[in-house]
Structure formats: structure tokens, C-alpha cells
Amino acid sequence: MEGEDRSHAAVEAARAGVSRAAHSAADMSREGARYYVQEPAQDLFGLLRDYAREKPDVAAVWCFGLGLIVGWKLKP
Numbered sequence: 001m002e003g004e005d006r007s008h009a010a011v012e013a014a015r016a017g018v019s020r021a022a023h024s025a026a027d028m029s030r031e032g033a034r035y036y037v038q039e040p041a042q043d044l045f046g047l048l049r050d051y052a053r054e055k056p057d058v059a060a061v062w063c064f065g066l067g068l069i070v071g072w073k074l075k076p
Helices: 002-054 056-074
Strands: none
Touching: 002 056
16 A cells, blocks of 8 residues: 555656646747747848838739749649
8 A cells, every 4th residue: 555655656746747847848949939930030021011111013023923923833
């Protein structure tokens, strides 16, 4: 009975440790995603928006060309 209690306590301690590690990894993953994906994407879209405001005709031609290429590749 005593050995069974020890093994149950060991299992619970292991579960708690794994749970802490998983939460820590999830927090680090969210922080990394924000730093390496979200912020650069916002910077890139900001630059593209500014460029489109300065040169709307060039931006329109690029959008048309990219739409044509993507549409051509997606046709059935």
C-alpha cells in the first residue's frame, strides 16, 4: 500500500512537472511568434501601404500582375 502511494505521488509530481514545462514552452512560443512574425509583418505591411499611397499606379499594376499569376496557377 505504501509503495502504491509513493508511485502515485511520483506520477502526480511528473504530471505537474510536464504541465509546467508545457505552459512554459507555450508562453515562449507565443512570445517568439509575436517577436519574429507579427512585428515584422506589421512593418512590411506598413511599408507596402506607404508605397501604395506614394505610387498608386505602380501598386495597382503589381496587384494586377500578382492576381493574374495566382489566378492562372489556381485555375482547375
